[in-house]
Amino acid sequence: MKKFSFLFIALASILAFTLAGCSNDNPSSVSGAKGDSGKDKTNIELWHSLSGDNGKNFEKIVDEFNKQSDDVHVKAVYQGGYTDTITKIRAVGDKEVPALLQASGTNRKYLAESDFVKPMQDFIDDEKFDTSGIEENVLNRYTIDDKLYSMPFSSSNAIMLYNKDMFKEVGLDPESAPATYEDIEVASKKIKDKTGNVGFSFATIGWYFEELLANQGELYLDQDNGFSGKPTKTLVNEEGGQKIFKWLDKMNKVGTFKNYGSNYEDPRAPFLAGQLAMYLDSSANVRTMVDQAPFEVGTAPLPVPKGVEPNGATVGGNSMYITNKLSDEEQQAAWEFIKYTVSPKVQAEWAAATGYFPVTKDANGESALTEAYDKYPQMKTAVEVNSNTPATPEMSGPLSDEGEQFRTIIEAAQEQVYEGTDPKKALDDAAKKIDELLE
Amino acid sequence: MKKKIIIYILLIVSAFLLFAPILYAISASFMSPKDIYAGKLFPSEFNFDAYREVMDSIPLLHFLWVSFVMSFMAMVGQLVLSSLSAYAFVFIPFKGRNLIFFLFLSTMLIPWEATIIPNFLTILHLNWLNTYQGLTFPFFALPFGIFLLRQHFMTLPKELWESAQVDGCSRLRFFFKFALPLSKSSLSALAVYGFLTTWNKYLWPLLVTNDDSVRPVQIGLKMLIAQEGSSQWNMVMAAVVMILLPTLLLLFIGIKYIREGLTAGAVKG
Numbered sequence: 001m002k003k004f005s006f007l008f009i010a011l012a013s014i015l016a017f018t019l020a021g022c023s024n025d026n027p028s029s030v031s032g033a034k035g036d037s038g039k040d041k042t043n044i045e046l047w048h049s050l051s052g053d054n055g056k057n058f059e060k061i062v063d064e065f066n067k068q069s070d071d072v073h074v075k076a077v078y079q080g081g082y083t084d085t086i087t088k089i090r091a092v093g094d095k096e097v098p099a100l101l102q103a104s105g106t107n108r109k110y111l112a113e114s115d116f117v118k119p120m121q122d123f124i125d126d127e128k129f130d131t132s133g134i135e136e137n138v139l140n141r142y143t144i145d146d147k148l149y150s151m152p153f154s155s156s157n158a159i160m161l162y163n164k165d166m167f168k169e170v171g172l173d174p175e176s177a178p179a180t181y182e183d184i185e186v187a188s189k190k191i192k193d194k195t196g197n198v199g200f201s202f203a204t205i206g207w208y209f210e211e212l213l214a215n216q217g218e219l220y221l222d223q224d225n226g227f228s229g230k231p232t233k234t235l236v237n238e239e240g241g242q243k244i245f246k247w248l249d250k251m252n253k254v255g256t257f258k259n260y261g262s263n264y265e266d267p268r269a270p271f272l273a274g275q276l277a278m279y280l281d282s283s284a285n286v287r288t289m290v291d292q293a294p295f296e297v298g299t300a301p302l303p304v305p306k307g308v309e310p311n312g313a314t315v316g317g318n319s320m321y322i323t324n325k326l327s328d329e330e331q332q333a334a335w336e337f338i339k340y341t342v343s344p345k346v347q348a349e350w351a352a353a354t355g356y357f358p359v360t361k362d363a364n365g366e367s368a369l370t371e372a373y374d375k376y377p378q379m380k381t382a383v384e385v386n387s388n389t390p391a392t393p394e395m396s397g398p399l400s401d402e403g404e405q406f407r408t409i410i411e412a413a414q415e416q417v418y419e420g421t422d423p424k425k426a427l428d429d430a431a432k433k434i435d436e437l438l439e
Numbered sequence: 440m441k442k443k444i445i446i447y448i449l450l451i452v453s454a455f456l457l458f459a460p461i462l463y464a465i466s467a468s469f470m471s472p473k474d475i476y477a478g479k480l481f482p483s484e485f486n487f488d489a490y491r492e493v494m495d496s497i498p499l500l501h502f503l504w505v506s507f508v509m510s511f512m513a514m515v516g517q518l519v520l521s522s523l524s525a526y527a528f529v530f531i532p533f534k535g536r537n538l539i540f541f542l543f544l545s546t547m548l549i550p551w552e553a554t555i556i557p558n559f560l561t562i563l564h565l566n567w568l569n570t571y572q573g574l575t576f577p578f579f580a581l582p583f584g585i586f587l588l589r590q591h592f593m594t595l596p597k598e599l600w601e602s603a604q605v606d607g608c609s610r611l612r613f614f615f616k617f618a619l620p621l622s623k624s625s626l627s628a629l630a631v632y633g634f635l636t637t638w639n640k641y642l643w644p645l646l647v648t649n650d651d652s653v654r655p656v657q658i659g660l661k662m663l664i665a666q667e668g669s670s671q672w673n674m675v676m677a678a679v680v681m682i683l684l685p686t687l688l689l690l691f692i693g694i695k696y697i698r699e700g701l702t703a704g705a706v707k708g
Contacts, residue, residue, distance in 0.1 A: 045649065052665030056496055078662055080645050088646055091559050096568060096649070268669060272476035288669040292476055 041073040042333040044099035044326075047089065049082045049318070053288075057353040065340050072333040074100070082107065082318070083404070089116070094325055099334040101321040102153065108142055109226070110401040111321055112149040118324035121147040123335045134342060138359045140391040141315050144227070144399065150319035151338045154356035156284040157313035158211040158302055159382050165295035166277050170194040177278070177300035179310070181247040184278065184303055188256035191277045199256040201267045202280035204414050206407025209236075209244065210314060210397055211280075215302045216240045217311040217394050220406075221438075226399035231438055236410065237424075237431035243305045245413075245423035252418050259418045262411060282316060283382030287355040290378055299381040312389025313382075314397040317356055357383045402437045409433045461683065468677035475672050489677035497659045498651060499678060506638055506655035507685070513575040513637040514630050521584030521629060522622075526614050528585070529592040530600060540589070547582045555643065562647055573647045574655075578637060584629050591625040592618055627696030631689060638686055656682050 050058045055078060062076045079085040082104035089101060103111055111117050124131060131139060131148070138152045164174035170190050178184045188199020202208050213220055218240030221231035235241070251257035258276070260266040264285070270276040272293050280302065281289065290297045304310045320341065322334045340346060347358035348366030357379075363369055364383070373380050389395050398406060413430035417423050467475055468489050470482040493499055527533075528540050558577045567573035595618065603613050619626065641657040648654045660678055664670045 051662045052670050054665060055662060077649050078658075080658070080661060084642075084645060091556060091646060092563065093560075095563055265670065269476055269478070273478050285669055292472055292669070294473065294477070 041069070041071050042329055043073050043075065044330050044333050044337070046074050046076045046100035046102065046320075046334075046337070047079045047085055047098045048076055048102040049079060049085050049104070050102070051078060054284075054354050057350065060353075061341070061346055061350060064346075065337060069336065069340075072336050074333075074337050086110070097323045097325045099323060099326050099330045100337060101323060102318050103150070103321060104318050105141060105316060105397065106403040106407070107401075108150065108319070109144065109399050109403065112144050112147075113401065116323050116325055117149060117321050118331065119147050119149050120151050120322065120338070121149070123322065123331075123338070124148065127335075129339070133344075133360050133362055135359055135361060135386065137312075137386065137389045137391040137395055138315050141396045142319050150321045151342060152315075152317070152319045152359040153341055154284070154317040154350065154354070155315045155359050155386070156282045156317045156356050157315055157382055157386060158208055158280050159283050159286070159313070159385065160278055160300045160302060161271065161281050161286070161289060161378075162278040162298045162300065163271065163274065163276075163293075163295055164298045166191065166195065166197065166274065167298075174296070174298060177298055179300070179303055180306045181243070181303055182306045185247075185251055185256065188251060188277065189254070192256050197274070198258040198270065198276045200251060200278045201258050201260055201270075201276055203264055203266050204259060204262040204411050204418075205264065206410040207316060208280050209241075209410050209414070210407075211302055212244050213240050214314045214395050214397065215304055215310050215312065216243070216308050219394055220398035221400065224393035225396060227393040227396065231398075231400060233438065234406075234431050234434040236434065237427045241427055241431075242424060245417055245427045247305070248414065249417050249423040259415070262415075283357065283379070284317070284355045286379050286382065287372075287376050290376055297378055299378040301381060301385045312395055313385050314389075314395055315386070355379060357386055400438070402434075405437055406434055409437075464676045464679050464683075467673060468680050470673050472671055472673055489671075489673040490681075492671075493663070493674050493678045493681070496674070497662055497678075499656070499659060499681060501652070502654060502656040502659040503682070503685070505653055506657070506682075508571060509574045509640075509644070509655055510634045510637040512571055513578045514633040516575060516579035517581045517584050517633040518626060518630055520579050521581055521588050522619065522626065523614075525585050525588035525592055526618055528589050529595075530610065530613070530618070540585075543582045543585055547586075552642075555646070558643075559646055567647070569648050569650050569653050571653065574644055574653070575637070577643070578633075581633065584633070587625055587629055588622060591622045595621055624696050624699035627693060628699070631693035631697055634689060635686060 046062070048055075048058065059076055062074050066073050077098070079088055085101070086103065086107055089097065097116060101111075101117075112119075123129070134152065135155070138155050139148065142148055142150050142152055160177060162177050167174040167187075171194075172187055172190065178187045184200050191197055191199045210220060213236070218238065219225050219235050222233045222235060223229040223231045225231070248257060252259070258270075260270060260276075264282065267276060267279040268281070268285075268289065271279050272289070274295065283299075286297075286299060301310060302313060320338055322331055322338065324331070326334075342360050344358075344360050344362035344366055345368075347360040347363035348369040350356060351358040351363060352368045352372035358364060358369065373383075400406065409430045413426040416426045463480070466481055469485050469487070470479065471484075471486070471488070474483055524543075528536060554577075562568065562573045562577070565573075567576075599617060600613065603617065608616070638655075639657065640655070641661070644655045645658055645661075648658075660675070660682065663675045663678055
């Protein structure tokens with residue numbers, strides 16, 4: 001009995017102790033966080049969402065920057081996925097904002113309109129920084145009302161991966177992948193008849209729909225995808241979108257298409273296991289897939305409906321923002337880091353290590369990258385598609401702060417189609433929902 | 440006898456089914472990425488590469504330590520606050536006692552996510568970001584704990600309380616000498632529950648910390664999972680296995696108490 005009350009008092013006093021200790025604790029922990037960095041350098045934080053191997057490679061770049069810079073020290077802090085990071089920066093308000101923020105392109109409209117971002121254009125104009133070295137269509141995606149709000153850092157697009165060995169096995173030409181929806185249908189039929197495998201798939205992620213639509217040169221929203229004014233209406237259920245949905249429905253019904261799920265990872269496992277012949281993936285993942293696959297992997301541009309010219313692909317990936325709440329000194333420090341990240345050398349290293357393609361044109365000549373391309377020629381497809389993509393609103397993706405919700409709506413519509421809903425009805429309903437969001 | 444055998448076979452099968460994901464996680468942690476993608480159930484050759492790589496890529500042991508401190512603090516806080524307030528609700532008569540108790544209970548209806556922003560702002564203005572108290576304080580007041588202990592305290596015989604009072608036992612003395620020792624099972628159940636739920640927290644620690652030195656292991660786990668690219672699942676699984684071990688241990692030790700605690704007072708009102 002005595003033991004028990006002793007235990008309780010002990011626990012309570014631990015609690016009281018931590019309570020009392022906390023107020024003194026705080027300053028030391030903050031300075032402790034900065035303690036490992038340089039003495040006279042300007043310390044800034046960078047919030048990012050890169051995890052896994054990409055996270056490790058990114059930290060390497062930050063470390064190299066810190067080593068070579070005499071007056072800036074950047075501390076990279078992982079803040080969860082892209083959405084988590086946005087949630088967090090919304091919550092912190094004026095306090096504790098980082099100098100640099102990395103975000104996905106989907107959030108570019110929201111961030112540009114937010115009150116904590118300083119347009120990148122201001123820094124560029126102040127210093128007459130030359131942006132002509134950066135891929136035009138990548139810049140175009142992040143330029144809103146003639147102002148660049150963030151500096152692109154990594155870019156990727158969607159491409160098609162296919163199993164060359166399986167193509168050979170069923171008598172298809174492994175060197176020329178099907179380029180149209182109709183060709184994919186035919187090839188898939190052949191694969192299904194001869195091997196019983198699934199011909200084609202992609203994860204139910206709204207981004208792929210955007211890519212397929214853009215490749216046809218179609219708009220997602222009116223007002224030039226929102227680039228020339230506030231969009232009032234979506235165009236997803238026009239002919240271009242209908243073609244995609246009808247095609248998916250047709251292939252799904254005959255069993256040559258299979259829906260594996262709504263994560264990037266989902267179609268990869270069956271593909272690597274040799275149960276799926278073709279699928280769409282982010283170009284950022286090509287290198288890993290080539291490494292993992294026990295067969296030869298081929299890459300090809302996204303397909304188009306028959307009779308339509310392929311236009312290319314919109315750019316995915318992320319870009320960096322500088323916040324406006326911190327001192328000028330810290331903002332300048334952030335700008336130093338930004339300039340470093342778009343230098344050809346860094347872009348080449350980053351692209352070679354990850355599979356993103358460089359946003360800086362000159363990076364393509366760097367030896368780090370050419371060596372990687374020699375070893376993984378499959379990585380070149382995405383770069384070629386990107387350099388042939390015109391810098392037009394169609395190819396810059398829908399610009400709206402509701403971008404994430406649009407994707408959710410399209411994903412739901414796609415799932416309905418896989419379960420048997422009429423494709424036209426599913427897409428019209430989705431369009432109606434998007435229109436409601438635009439009002 | 441025959442019936443017993445059938446029941447046991449069924450139990451073993453369902454136990455195996457329930458445990459299968461964890462068994463697979465253990466198996467996958469020894470595989471190479473190729474084995475995993477090929478859909479194998481067992482590694483073609485055992486290797487500890489994944490464990491070594493995890494240790495190299497994130498400070499896992501440190502994360503485990505932070506998780507432990509955080510969960511322990513939350514557990515202690517919950518035990519102290521819940522037992523004291525439950526004691527007040529049962530043994531100290533005051534006006535509006537039931538009303539306040541039900542008010543407490545009704546907060547269980549508010550999802551945690553709805554209060555996350557106000558809680559965050561409080562922590563922010565207290566300057567408690569990146570501290571253990573910031574990580575744990577919002578979890579101290581636990582209506583479920585108050586409810587659990589109140590129900591248990593109510594089962595203590597009224598006579599005990601009355602005779603203690605006749606003998607001149609103070610309230611605090613009664614709390615320490617009778618109420619707490621007689622509720623060991625409920626307290627242990629609450630302790631295990633508090634520890635495990637805090638251990639599994641992800642969003643809150645992510646919000647209130649900006650520094651790896653005060654981040655728990657669930658964030659470390661998320662760091663291993665790639666956003667667009669492929670995750671190395673053998674590494675993720677190795678990390679999961681290592682994170683599971685302490686919780687499993689605690690569960691094995693505590694399961695007896697949880698069972699006793701949660702059903703205590705269920706029969707008698």
